[in-house]
Amino acid sequence: MLRIAIPNKGTLSGPASQMLCEAGYRQRADSRDLVCLDEANGVEFFYLRPRDIATYVGSGDLDLGITGRDLLVDAGSPAEEVVDLDFGGATFRFAARPETVSSVDELGGQRIATAYPGVVERYLAERGLKADVIRLDGAVENAVRLGVADVVADVVSTGATLRQAGLVIIGEPILRSSAVLIRRVGAPASAQTDQLLRRLQGVLVARRYVMLAYNVPVDLLVQASALTPGIESPTVSSLHRNGWVAVQAMVLRDEVHRIMDELYDLGARAILVTDIHACRL
Numbered sequence: 001m002l003r004i005a006i007p008n009k010g011t012l013s014g015p016a017s018q019m020l021c022e023a024g025y026r027q028r029a030d031s032r033d034l035v036c037l038d039e040a041n042g043v044e045f046f047y048l049r050p051r052d053i054a055t056y057v058g059s060g061d062l063d064l065g066i067t068g069r070d071l072l073v074d075a076g077s078p079a080e081e082v083v084d085l086d087f088g089g090a091t092f093r094f095a096a097r098p099e100t101v102s103s104v105d106e107l108g109g110q111r112i113a114t115a116y117p118g119v120v121e122r123y124l125a126e127r128g129l130k131a132d133v134i135r136l137d138g139a140v141e142n143a144v145r146l147g148v149a150d151v152v153a154d155v156v157s158t159g160a161t162l163r164q165a166g167l168v169i170i171g172e173p174i175l176r177s178s179a180v181l182i183r184r185v186g187a188p189a190s191a192q193t194d195q196l197l198r199r200l201q202g203v204l205v206a207r208r209y210v211m212l213a214y215n216v217p218v219d220l221l222v223q224a225s226a227l228t229p230g231i232e233s234p235t236v237s238s239l240h241r242n243g244w245v246a247v248q249a250m251v252l253r254d255e256v257h258r259i260m261d262e263l264y265d266l267g268a269r270a271i272l273v274t275d276i277h278a279c280r281l
């Protein structure tokens with residue numbers, strides 16, 4: 001039985017369960033349930049605080065987990081990223097009042113409030129900077145207003161919280177985070193883990209790509225195929241109409257409208273886009 005940690009609350013919780021459902025796994029029926037057994041797939045899901053997940057996986061008590069890259073770094077436990085799950089994206093940044101601290105070189109000697117001391121201390125140590133890191137549980141943007149800190153280091157998504165607190169970003173992101181699947185460093189490979197990985201990768205591909213189908217005169221096939229090379233090669237089938245072929249290929253969702261315009265200009269017609277619900281490449 002594979003034992004997997006899933007965030008029980010917060011930004012990552014809903015999208016993590018959604019992704020597992022799309023990969024064919026059973027998820028809890030009630031958001032207060034802490035365990036869910038998926039007997040058919042031989043998996044038991046444990047719903048835990050995302051901050052604790054790297055600890056459970058690093059100790060080997062659970063086989064795999066879904067958490068944020070920033071939380072994994074912060075925990076400093078012997079767990080590693082297996083695959084980027086492409087949701088829960090955010091940057092992790094320093095911020096301060098305008099015209100107080102304006103570059104990371106000035107962080108030395110400052111009081112830095114954060115709920116991620118592991119991330120901040122690692123960053124400072126890598127640059128040989130010494131600062132007073134104040135660990136808070138959340139709402140750290142208030143720490144400057146209340147005189148507890150000079151600088152905050154926190155997750156930034158839209159930047160609205162920083163703006164409301166009258167703070168401005170200092171320097172480049174400390175790290176770019178997103179949800180990741182993690183396992184213990186040195187964990188042996190297993191058929192069950194490989195299957196889960198293939199399923200999640202299938203969901204990632206199904207989300208990133210769409211299926212494009214169109215008809216094109218056969219003498220334009222080489223140019224059309226160059227626009228839609230697919231993953232391996234486009235599928236070309238014959239049409240009843242003489243001199244025309246039907247083509248099918250996967251294309252990136254983000255690029256599909258540009259490609260459709262170019263295909264149309266080239267002379268392709270009956271250009272259709274369909275979603276992919278699942279796949280194994």
Ligand SMILES: Nc1ncnc2c1ncn2[C@@H]1O[C@H](COP(=O)(O)OP(=O)(O)OP(=O)(O)O)[C@@H](O)[C@H]1O
Binds near residue numbers: 010050090138177
């Ligand atoms: N807008 C966001 N706010 C907070 N965390 C975010 C956001 N977007 C993505 N994340 C990611 O979610 C993880 C933090 O989740 P966590 O559940 O600890 O906090 P939360 O979503 O703010 O929930 P809570 O209500 O408990 O504060 C981190 O990996 C972080 O990078």
Ligand SMILES: O=P(O)(O)OC[C@H]1O[C@H](OP(=O)(O)OP(=O)(O)O)[C@H](O)[C@@H]1O
Binds near residue numbers: 138139160
């Ligand atoms: O850039 P934004 O879109 O404003 O989002 C980032 C903010 O959201 C989160 O706070 P949350 O509301 O979860 O409160 P918390 O600090 O108590 O976790 C995070 O800690 C930032 O404060």
Ligand SMILES: [Mg+2]
Binds near residue numbers: 138
């Ligand atoms: Mg929060």
